[in-house]
Ligand SMILES: Nc1ncnc2c1ncn2[C@@H]1O[C@H](COP(=O)(O)OP(=O)(O)OP(=O)(O)O)[C@@H](O)[C@H]1O
């Protein structure tokens with residue numbers, strides 16, 4: 149999978165942060181739980197301390213009440229010494245003192261009690277405040293009798309609703325009672341504290357008869373002085389504690405610790421019943437409460453986790469950068485490679501274009517050379533023909549006329565030979581191959597060869613025994629050997645040796661593969677070697693080009709070797725030339741071995757018109773030829789030979805003639821004609837007139853008549869131009885053939 153750049157580092161960062169936050173959250177929750185537990189424990193402790201403090205005061209009161217209950221009447225001096233022994237200041241912090249308040253149903257009686265108790269020295273105790281009530285009380289004793297407490301002597305606490313409620317409750321149920329929040333009468337200084345009182349009813353002799361109820365011992369308590377010390381310790385350092393009389397409202401506040409509560413944080417209120425009143429103790433966490441916990445791990449985890457996530461993301465980012473750089477490099481290299489590939493392709497294209505142009509130029513040069521050569525040679529021969537005929541036109545001398553015509557005929561024949569050689573070179577001459585024994589052919593040529601090479605050159609023939617036969621045109625093979633012999637002679641102006649050698653040869657082993665155009669197989673070798681001047685490599689490279697010659701003008705046309713080469717190739721063979729300057733040249737002709745049965749073909753005969761094989765008038769021949777001159781020439785020649793001749797200029801006309809002349813023996817037809825050609829005409833004749841014999845003629849054999857340049861087996865053909873003798877022989881041969 150391929151991510152977009154920077155996505156992986158981002159993912160890692162997000163995942164890391166998420167894990168960190170989760171872990172921190174988990175830890176924080178544990179922390180919170182722990183701090184909650186701690187908070188709860190503190191609240192519990194606060195409650196217990198408040199309760200214990202109250203119980204301590206209560207115990208003090210009970211002890212004092214016991215004094216009164218036991219002795220019935222307690223004097224002021226007895227009370228003082230009792231309280232002094234309690235050492236209030238040291239043991240009972242927050243207590244302003246312990247007092248005795250008498251009870252009386254009437255004002256008169258209460259004033260009698262005040263008088264009975266007597267006043268402390270330097271002070272007259274009087275009942276206050278004034279006013280009529282259904283029952284009365286007065287503080288008779290209060291110790292220690294300091295300035296604050298002196299102010300309280302004679303005060304009728306039942307005149308004030310809060311105190312009265314607690315006093316009556318205590319009197320009715322005989323239990324100690326706590327008052328609601330009051331401002332104590334002892335608060336004579338500028339800074340006043342909220343306070344409350346605890347009353348313990350006196351029950352002399354265990355009775356609580358209403359008529360004889362003596363009163364209460366009580367203790368006035370200042371809230372802050374009483375509770376403050378409870379919450380001064382280190383554990384309450386980060387906790388705000390407040391204590392309310394009843395519901396937690398500002399007007400009910402008895403005590404509030406100086407530590408300010410946090411705006412948000414844990415808080416807990418619990419109710420506590422003391423002396424018949426409900427107190428509310430409220431705890432609220434102050435800022436730093438959680439921080440004071442010794443095991444707060446989550447901030448560290450958050451910090452460390454964030455750091456690790458950032459680090460991992462950074463590493464991933466860097467790795468990605470490296471990978472990206474590698475990718476970039478690969479991309480750049482690929483692009484470079486593509487560019488150089490494109491350049492290479494362009495160069496190849498340019499090169500092949502240049503090669504194409506070069507090839508084209510060479511081809512044009514070759515064509516130019518060829519056409520130039522042809523034009524040159526033809527012009528020479530035509531000059532002879534035209535010149536001779538022109539002279540002939542103006543002479544009356546019969547002997548001279550004959551000579552001129554002879555000369556013209558020679559020129560024309562040379563021209564015909566030239567075209568034959570050209571056809572041979574271009575491998576388009578019509579070959580009439582037969583089964584040939586090269587040994588016999590060479591042996592029969594020896595007379596001709598001797599005459600050709602002259603006396604200065606020795607001729608040696610080395611003919612292999614058991615030589616395979618070849619399937620080739622014997623006349624063309626003869627002409628090839630003669631050509632090579634003439635070249636050899638020309639290379640040995642001072643004499644030498646010409647060797648003609650034949651051999652069986654298996655090209656599979658030594659030659660095949662060396663040159664791709666040579667097919668492996670069995671061949672008959674005919675080698676013509678000389679001891680002449682040889683060829684330089686640059687000459688050797690060009691000898692197969694038509695019209696390439698080193699001979700002086702008039703001596704060579706440069707068509708000899710090309711003609712031999714064309715013939716050999718057309719016959720399915722190969723030509724090899726070995727030459728060394730100063731030592732000689734050997735030309736090797738390889739012709740494929742023939743493996744079929746023997747076939748005898750009569751050699752073309754020659755002779756005078758009178759001695760030629762002749763026709764009879766009852767032998768009707770149809771001549772078909774689109775070219776008028778040629779047609780008239782053929783018709784004339786055939787009539788000369790004694791045949792009856794009809795003629796047509798195209799295929800359709802020929803078929804009409806045949807229809808009109810049922811006795812036609814032979815159709816002599818050209819191959820290349822417009823519309824219906826010779827092959828199509830032949831097919832029609834075979835179908836409708838199977839007994840009619842056929843003879844084709846053509847000047848150009850590259851067409852449907854031949855297969856691989858050879859005649860189809862069943863087709864009889866005579867090549868243009870032909871002599872009358874050749875025509876006579878061929879016609880007779882076709883007519884006399886047994887069907
Ligand atoms: N046996 C040989 N020894 C040395 N050079 C030769 C030999 N055969 C051919 N050549 C060289 O090859 C050239 C071409 O030979 P080719 O037979 O094609 O033409 P030509 O002999 O010059 O003319 P043509 O044969 O048409 O009369 C010759 O001009 C000659 O230079």
Ligand SMILES: [Mg+2]
Nearest residue numbers: 631635708709
């Ligand atoms: Mg030659």
